[in-house]
Amino acid sequence: MAADNKPGALSAVRSGLSASARRPWLALLFFAVNLLVAAAVAAPMYSALREHIGASIVGRDLARGFSAAWLTEFQIARADFLSGFATAIAWAGVVFLALNTILSAGAFEVFAQGEGAGMHAFGRGVGKYFGRFARLAVAASVMYFVAFWVWNYAAEKLLDAMFRHAMREAAHFYLEWARWALLGLSLVLINAVVEFAKAEIVVSARRSALGALGHAAGFVLRRLGAVLSMVFTLGLLSTLAVLAYVVFARYFPQSGVITVALWFAVAQFLLWLRWMLRLATWGAAVAYYGGHAPRQLAVE
8 A cells, every 4th residue: 555655757856846836935936046146246346337338329229139140259359358357257156056065965954844834944954964965965066077078088089080081970879869869868977866865864854965866876767767757847947938938038128128028027037937936846856756766764
């Protein structure tokens, strides 16, 4: 009878979507924190653009559409600023990763506690698990680097050496597509293993981040079909949200202050929706892992 209570992949996806929808404050928290960091990074660029454009007619022209000629002029005039700004963006990426890693510890705890869990559970999760989640983030970065090195460098060099003097290019063409497909699959699997490792840490209270990573890798490989179906289902929903953003940005005119403000508001709503779907992915991982993995009693 216990096996009958184990959730399937689609049931876990529904649980994740439901858990995320019942906690809109959680998505708002992630959205607000990331928006504040993005605003802090964008402030110097805003000042540079305002100084460069001023009250000229160029500003009104840029509001109606992009100008490659103006961009070239701006890059030449502000070369020193753009060099420093690129460095700031790189450091901002590190800050984004650190913040989201810390906050995700609280989100996983909220989903693991279930109905009624609120800010208290979120704060407890951040304090209890962020160190282990940080070690997972470092391990994931290493695995992503290895995946890119293998498929985007070593495999590419190997194929170039194999087909350097070949007369027919069909085999090389299809193997290149296979290489890109394997790179994509590797990234999906690494992401899934890390997500389930986080679920393992929270659900089973495992203290070792590397131990959770190894256990999650075995869990994912044993249930590869179900895990991939969960990933691609939620990935499809996220892709639809991104497409909605792209279509809106492409076809909605920005011809004045009101339309620019409306465009910004809709764009932020779609970004908030993306966070809702991201949280649904974590909720689905907790629901699926919690229903299938053997529970362990933590020794505090």
